[in-house]
Amino acid sequence: MAPGAFAAESRLKHEGEFIVDGMIFGLPEARVFEEDYDGPPVVGDYLTALPHLKPLDYEGNRTHHVRLDTFAQEVEVAPGYSFTAWTYGGSVPGPTLHVREGDRVVFTMKNRSDEEVVVTKPIRGGAPYFAQLQQNPYQKNAPAISPVPHSMDFHSGTVAADDKWRTIAPGESIEFEWVANYPGVYMYHCGTPSVLMHTAMGQYGAVVVSPREGFPTDDKVDHEFVIVQSEFYLTEDGDGYRYDHQAALDRNPSHVTFNGHVNALNATPLRAKAGDRVRLYLLNAGPSDTSSFHVIGAIFDRVWYEGNVENEWRGMQTVLLGASNSAVMEFIVPEPGAYKLVDHEFADAERGAVGTLIAEPRN
Structure with a gap:
């Protein structure tokens, strides 16, 4: 058995998953469904607003249950320059997700572009992102409605794009999983055509996948x-x-x-x-x-x-x-x-x- 294979084997969760070079592939098919959900649009302990990064305060690997809903917001990008943006979680760029190489992410997103979602008031049960966003309100976020189909493409995920990154209509939700097989700083964005338009309208953000053994300067960084x-x-x-x-x-x-x-x-x-x-x-x-x-x-x-x-x-x-x-x-x-x-x-x-x-x- 190759080095690390046993550790990876213990992290297999579903029938059909397999291991190559210690990494997990073959994840379950995405699920598209409807849900009566109007709760926090960003949920997850390691989702933060820029420029913050939540430290990984756990050992080894874990499964992250992450929600990142998409909806419209009026945002300002320069004094006097506001427009109706398409967002993940209410800001442009969206929240930053921090995980470790080998972690699994169970991701849920609802297309809430047909409803007004407020992110500037205290939100119980949401991610650290909200308090940080409310302390740094340059975009002057205000709810807006712009019903449009959307999707999610995580560059950090190694999956079949035609399955996981599929487009969902307003009112629909999607759930899928990916494993952080490779360390790096990755983009996420909407993959629905026109991809240029959806991205330029505000649908993007960062995923930081920290190396399993960290960086050689971790103990020196202030x-x-x-x-x-x-x-x-x-x-x-x-x-x-x-x-x-x-x-x-x-x-x-x-x-x-x-x-x-x-x-x-x-x-x-x-x-x-x-x-x-x-x-x-x-x-x-x-x-x-x-x-x-x-x-x-x-x-x-x-x-x-x-x-x-x-x-x-x-x-x-x-x-x-x-x-x-x-x-x-x-x-x-x-x-x-x-x-x-x-x-x-x-x-x-x-x-x-x-x-x-x-x-x-x-x-």
Whole structure:
């Protein structure tokens, strides 16, 4: 028996599952159904709002029961620029899920695009995401109705897409499972055509799959933050703004943001101290442009491309990421001051892809 095969064997849950190289495949068919559910639209202990990441405070592997409903929200992406977004959980980007390599996720999603869902009031029984979202209200979330078919595509899942990522109508729910077979920082997004439109309308977020044995610097890291870069394509529409599909096809964004708003990492900067080791989990959600991520005044002494420990780079000034690519990057804060986070493709920086880390004195 191959190394790790017994451990994987003990994690098989359903008839038809099988093991290759210690990883689990052959998961059950997705289930589409109707349910009378109007509870918290985000449920799961390890679902957080950007830039937060919930530490994995358990040993070994576990099964995560995760709910992430999809519905419309009026959101702001820059002062004075609001539009009706299609969301997972009420924000753009959606919640960040944190699991460990080898964990299993039992996922449920209801298409609630035909109902108004409020995320700005206290929600009992939901994920940590809600309290964090309500403390960082740059998007000025307000409920909206926009009945549209939707789906969920987890890049972190190794499954048959025509089964698990199937489209569901308003009022329908879907449940399926996936196993985090590979470590990394992965995108999730809607896979319903037009995928460009559904993604640009706001349906995306990050899954962090931490390596089974962790990163070699885990005991040295002082701060961890998640950053998702993405583009918005807005045009004036009467007294407000709407999504412009032609601008999206032309790759001409009105705004490019970190964590969904031009002020998300400026009005509320990241914070550390001189000498701290800072770890960033960065996902470029696109949907179409690249990111040349840079911290002015710092050098990334460790970079793990796509968040996999096997893909290690050293001494990087800038990390280039295509649409849906990611990296885990670390740097040491050299001294007190303000450190700008930028997309070094400066046209994107001028459209909003700028943030700040404030470093206090070491002692």
